[in-house]
Each structure stands twice: as structure tokens, then as C-alpha cells.
Amino acid sequence: MTERLPTLADIEAARARIEGKVKRTPVMRSAVLEAEAGAAALCFKCENLQEVGAFKARGAASAVFALSDAEAARGVVTHSSGNHGAALAWAAALRGIAAHVVMPSTATAAKQANTARYGARIVLCEPTLAAREAAAARLAEETGAVFVHPYDDPAVIAGQGTCALELLEQAPELDLVLAPIGGGGLISGTATAVKGRAPATRVVGVEPAGADDALRSLLAGVLIPMERPDTIADGLRASLSERTFAVIARRVDDIVTVSDAEIVLAQRALWEALRMLIEPSAAVPYAAIRAGRIDVRGLRVGIILTGGNAEALSVS
Amino acid sequence: MTERLPTLADIEAARARIEGKVKRTPVMRSAVLEAEAGAAALCFKCENLQEVGAFKARGAASAVFALSDAEAARGVVTHSSGNHGAALAWAAALRGIAAHVVMPSTATAAKQANTARYGARIVLCEPTLAAREAAAARLAEETGAVFVHPYDDPAVIAGQGTCALELLEQAPELDLVLAPIGGGGLISGTATAVKGRAPATRVVGVEPAGADDALRSLLAGVLIPMERPDTIADGLRASLSERTFAVIARRVDDIVTVSDAEIVLAQRALWEALRMLIEPSAAVPYAAIRAGRIDVRGLRVGIILTGGNAEALSVS
Numbered sequence: 228m229t230e231r232l233p234t235l236a237d238i239e240a241a242r243a244r245i246e247g248k249v250k251r252t253p254v255m256r257s258a259v260l261e262a263e264a265g266a267a268a269l270c271f272k273c274e275n276l277q278e279v280g281a282f283k284a285r286g287a288a289s290a291v292f293a294l295s296d297a298e299a300a301r302g303v304v305t306h307s308s309g310n311h312g313a314a315l316a317w318a319a320a321l322r323g324i325a326a327h328v329v330m331p332s333t334a335t336a337a338k339q340a341n342t343a344r345y346g347a348r349i350v351l352c353e354p355t356l357a358a359r360e361a362a363a364a365r366l367a368e369e370t371g372a373v374f375v376h377p378y379d380d381p382a383v384i385a386g387q388g389t390c391a392l393e394l395l396e397q398a399p400e401l402d403l404v405l406a407p408i409g410g411g412g413l414i415s416g417t418a419t420a421v422k423g424r425a426p427a428t429r430v431v432g433v434e435p436a437g438a439d440d441a442l443r444s445l446l447a448g449v450l451i452p453m454e455r456p457d458t459i460a461d462g463l464r465a466s467l468s469e470r471t472f473a474v475i476a477r478r479v480d481d482i483v484t485v486s487d488a489e490i491v492l493a494q495r496a497l498w499e500a501l502r503m504l505i506e507p508s509a510a511v512p513y514a515a516i517r518a519g520r521i522d523v524r525g526l527r528v529g530i531i532l533t534g535g536n537a538e539a540l541s542v543s
Numbered sequence: 544m545t546e547r548l549p550t551l552a553d554i555e556a557a558r559a560r561i562e563g564k565v566k567r568t569p570v571m572r573s574a575v576l577e578a579e580a581g582a583a584a585l586c587f588k589c590e591n592l593q594e595v596g597a598f599k600a601r602g603a604a605s606a607v608f609a610l611s612d613a614e615a616a617r618g619v620v621t622h623s624s625g626n627h628g629a630a631l632a633w634a635a636a637l638r639g640i641a642a643h644v645v646m647p648s649t650a651t652a653a654k655q656a657n658t659a660r661y662g663a664r665i666v667l668c669e670p671t672l673a674a675r676e677a678a679a680a681r682l683a684e685e686t687g688a689v690f691v692h693p694y695d696d697p698a699v700i701a702g703q704g705t706c707a708l709e710l711l712e713q714a715p716e717l718d719l720v721l722a723p724i725g726g727g728g729l730i731s732g733t734a735t736a737v738k739g740r741a742p743a744t745r746v747v748g749v750e751p752a753g754a755d756d757a758l759r760s761l762l763a764g765v766l767i768p769m770e771r772p773d774t775i776a777d778g779l780r781a782s783l784s785e786r787t788f789a790v791i792a793r794r795v796d797d798i799v800t801v802s803d804a805e806i807v808l809a810q811r812a813l814w815e816a817l818r819m820l821i822e823p824s825a826a827v828p829y830a831a832i833r834a835g836r837i838d839v840r841g842l843r844v845g846i847i848l849t850g851g852n853a854e855a856l857s858v859s
Contacts, residue, residue: 250571250572253569253571253592255566255569255592256566275818276569276571276817276818276819280818344815499660501592502591502592502596502820502851502852503592504818504820535818536818
């Protein structure tokens with residue numbers, strides 16, 4: 228990595244670019260959940276209510292609206308297991324340009340439909356990173372479209388960081404901010420925003436135990452890609468990039484992991500307490516609180532609920 | 544009816560009573576739904592994110608905190624097919640008093656669980672209004688508890704009206720406000736708040752075609768109870784009372800009806816566009832827009848999403 232790390236100024240610039248395009252999502256609280264956890268406040272930032280149902284709209288809009296007119300005219304391309312693809316399709320439609328999205332054939336029907344809705348061209352491929360990257364590279368070459376990586380992209384990371392900026396304004400004086408870790412785009416933007424704006428606030432990332440490359444990489448001091456992720460949290464199976472690993476190593480205070488069973492219990496508890504139907508990946512940070520992996524007693528905690536694109540859920 | 548109709552002052556007093564106890568729920572919009580409808584704005588007031596997952600928390604808290612200490616000490620009792628029972632149980636727990644809730648044996652598992660969660664005593668009965676009223680009267684006699692009717696109660700109506708007061712502040716200059724009609728408590732509070740605060744704003748009530756007692760009563764000029772309601776919108780099967788009929792006749796500008804099929808399509812559309820999982824009753828007002836029963840072209844419209852206590856929903 229010779230590139231500089233993202234800065235608060237990058238995030239503020241992204242915020243200006245996407246102002247009026249993404250939603251200022253609400254922050255919700257539950258007295259029941261706060262009492263159970265013994266927390267002074269649990270402030271859930273509801274990105275499940277964001278455009279395309281996920282925070283990914285922020286990063287995608289940030290990247291698409293950072294393009295010059297000449298670049299934009301060529302369209303955009305990406306590979307994505309779901310929400311980033313939908314978000315890029317949405318952002319491209321907003322700018323009136325073409326989007327090509329490579330999706331693994333295992334992507335859920337809800338996520339495929341969510342992408343197709345915005346008029347993107349969807350290309351299915353084998354569910355391996357190599358196949359996804361090859362297909363996206365081929366599309367970029369054929370069409371001239373600009374590749375927008377789901378997380379290994381400065382404009383995307385800056386866009387994701389805008390969520391934490393809003394959270395800090397909506398819920399002041401947080402002791403702690405929690406976000407899940409997949410490829411590391413959200414946690415990188417979050418940690419950069421929080422450390423830039425409120426340095427005393429701790430930032431903790433939460434991973435599924437079956438996709439714990441961030442924790443293992445931090446312990447080893449070197450990036451260890453996730454070979455065979457095994458978790459219900461389909462949005463968090465990606466591996467860190469060198470870029471996001473560098474940000475996490477510098478700016479994230481701690482990383483904890485949760486089991487799939489804990490994720491499912493957390494997803495259900497959030498439905499019961501908040502009437503928020505979120506996808507398993509989005510339940511991961513709260514799962515760490517509920518399972519006692521993080522001590523939040525007496526603390527004011529911000530929690531990013533990342534997405535609501537659940538496939539199906541029996542809520543009775 | 545010799546009693547006076549509810550006033551804006553009653554609603555403002557209720558608001559002061561329940562301040563800090565209920566949530567100020569967010570207002571959400573969707574560019575996609577607005578474009579489809581040709582509306583200038585569709586402002587969804589998300590009472591599905593309210594305490595106990597429904598606007599009923601407002602009326603219940605208004606009634607419970609209007610009791611004197613001596614009255615409150617005797618506890619409260621009601622009969623309810625669901626959300627009002629849960630709301631009364633929640634409000635009673637907040638005041639630290641006992642709650643007894645008569646529920647029809649047909650009440651959904653989710654709604655029974657939602658009531659039991661707050662420590663209320665649940666008494667099941669036959670699913671007829673007569674059986675419910677008899678069981679509640681018996682409980683009131685046995686325990687001395689104060690009966691709090693789901694809608695035929697001035698304090699309850701005033702509490703429900705606080706939702707529209709908030710909506711008018713969060714989404715100024717509305718041309719039109721829509722709410723569903725069941726027993727008429729919400730629409731009575733809504734119409735009173737809107738006509739008191741913004742007289743030029745129209746108020747339209749929406750009913751399921753299979754529970755259209757408000758429309759038929761208005762056309763006949765006399766209250767016609769709903770004999771055999773037949774609709775998927777289980778929260779809207781109740782009949783108007785003389786009190787709510789009187790308010791509707793004076794203050795509601797129009798009433799339209801929607802079919803169950805239209806309700807289901809609206810419920811799904813709201814999930815897809817807003818990632819809000821709501822119960823069928825809550826989809827009824829938007830169903831009227833989607834089905835073309837109300838012309839909203841060019842208008843700024845407020846829509847109360849009444850509750851999120853869906854039993855189960857396949858969202859894929």
C-alpha cells in the first residue's frame with residue numbers, strides 16, 4: 228500500500244456529492260433492548276431503510292457521482308453478491324448511465340430482483356471470487372465501463388463513512404460505535420469518520436466466526452484472505468483488501484466474532500423489539516451485544532443496521 | 544350522543560401526557576412510489592416502528608396516564624384482537640399497574656405473544672364481540688380494574704390524534720392525509736388533529752371492502768354496525784361506535800374502500816420500496832392510492848402506516 232488512507236475530508240466530500248440522493252435514515256431506540264443490555268443507549272442507525280435497502284447506496288452513489296462526464300458515459304461495472312450490485316444499478320440509473328453487474332449464481336432471488344429493478348444488466352457466474360473478477364474484467368474490456376469495486380475503492384469507502392457522520396449528529400456523545408466487517412468498506416469508512424470527528428469514541432468491528440479474516444489478519448499482522456467463508460451472513464463473506472486491512476489496523480479499536488446461532492437470535496430480537504426486518508449480516512453487531520461479547524453497561528452505543536434485504540423470514 | 548366531540552386541545556393534552564413515553568416515529572419517502580403515483584410527496588408516518596409496533600401505544604398511554612392514582616391502582620382491562628391489548632399491557636407496565644386483556648381465541652400467535660411480553664394477564668374467549676364484552680365486563684367486576692375501550696374512549700381517541708400532530712410537523716403543507724378505519728379511533732383523532740391544525744388539508748379514511756361499515760353508515764346517515772367483517776386486515780374488523788361515527792361524519796372528507804387483493808399488493812410494494820414490513824391493515828391507505836381509488840397526482844400526501852405486527856410473510 229503506497230496510497231494514503233482515507234480521511235475525514237474524503238468522507239465530507241462524499242457527503243456533499245451524495246446529498247439529496249441518499250436518505251438520512253432514522254436512528255431508533257428500544258427501552259427493552261437497552262434495559263436487557265444495561266446500556267445507557269443503543270442507537271440503531273437504520274440503513275435497512277436506505278435506498279435499495281442497504282448502506283451500499285452511499286458508497287455506490289459516492290463512486291458514480293465522482294466520475295467525470297466522460298468516464299460516466301462509458302457506464303459502470305461491478306461484481307457483487309447482492310447489495311452493492313443493486314446499489315450500483317440504482318446509482319447508475321440516477322445518473323442516467325449503464326450498469327453491468329456480475330452476480331454469483333448463488334445470489335438470492337431477492338437480491339437479483341433488487342438489482343434488476345434498476346435496469347442493470349445482470350451476468351451470472353460461478354460463485355467463486357476468481358470467476359466474478361474474470362467476468363467483471365471481461366465486461367469492462369468489452370464495454371469500456373468503469374469498474375467500481377464493492378469495497379476496495381476510495382470513493383466507495385468515503386461514501387460508506389457518511390453513515391457514521393450522520394449517526395454522530397443524530398446520537399451525540401457515543402462511547403462506542405459498532406459495525407459489521409465483510410470486505411471492510413463500511414468499517415473503514417466508519418472508523419475514519421468516527422476517529423476524525425469524535426476521537427474518544429471507540430470503534431469495534433464484528434465478524435461472523437465463520438468469516439473472521441479481519442480478526443485473524445489483525446492477530447497475524449498480515450492480511451489473511453478468507454478461503455472458505457461459512458456463515459449465514461451472506462453479505463459478510465468477502466475478504467478484506469490491503470486497503471481496508473490497513474485502515475482497520477490503524478483505526479479500529481477491537482474486533483469480536485459471533486456465531487450464526489447468535490446472529491439468528493439477534494435478528495429475531497431486533498424484529499420483536501424494533502419491528503425492523505433486517506438481513507442476517509445486519510444483525511451481526513447487535514448479536515455481539517446480546518451474546519455478551521462486548522460490555523456495553525452504562526455506555527451510549529451506536530449500531531449500524533446495514534441492510535434489510537432479507538430473503539424470507541417467518542416472524543411468528 | 545350528548546358528549547362533546549374531541550378537540551385539538553384534547554389531543555395536545557394527550558401529547559403532553561405521553562411525551563417521552565411513545566416514540567416520535569420517522570416519516571419515510573420513496574422516490575419510486577412517488578413517481579408511480581405521480582404524487583408530489585408520499586410521506587409515510589411509520590407507526591409500525593412505534594412502541595409495541597403500532598399507533599395503539601399512543602391511545603393506550605394516553606388513557607393509562609389520564610387515570611388518577613386511585614383509579615390506576617385498580618389496574619386496567621380491555622378486549623382486543625391484538626394491538627390495543629399489547630399497547631394497554633405495555634402502558635400499564637410503564638405505569639406499574641396490572642393489565643387484563645381479553646383476546647379472541649382466533650388472535651394471531653404474534654399478537655398474543657406481543658401482549659404476553661409485557662406481563663398482562665391474557666384471557667381467551669370466543670371470537671364474537673358479545674363474548675369479548677362479557678368477558679371484559681366480568682374481569683372488571685372481579686378485579687375492579689378500569690375498562691379501557693380500544694377506540695370508544697375520549698382519551699384513547701385523543702392519544703391516537705397525536706400521530707397526525709407529529710406528521711403535520713414532520714411533513715408540512717400536506718394536501719391530504721390518509722388513515723385506515725377500523726373502529727374509528729385513529730381516523731377520529733387524525734381528522735380532529737388535522738382539521739384543528741391545518742383546516743385546508745383533506746382527510747380521507749380507507750376501509751377494506753369487506754369491513755366497510757363507515758362508508759355504509761355515512762351513506763345511510765346512521766350507524767350500521769359491521770355484522771360479518773370479511774377481510775385479511777384483521778385490525779380493521781371492528782365496528783364504529785356512535786362516538787367515532789359522529790366524528791367521522793363531521794370531520795372526514797371522504798371514505799374509499801379497497802379489496803383484499805389490493806391490500807396484499809400494497810403490503811408487498813411497501814416492503815419492496817421501503818423495506819417496511821407492515822401488517823395488512825397498515826397497507827390499506829396506500830392500497831387506495833395504488834389501486835387508483837384516490838387521485839394523488841401533484842399532491843403532498845401523508846399516510847399513516849399503522850402497525851408492523853405481521854404474523855409471517857414471505858418477502859422473496
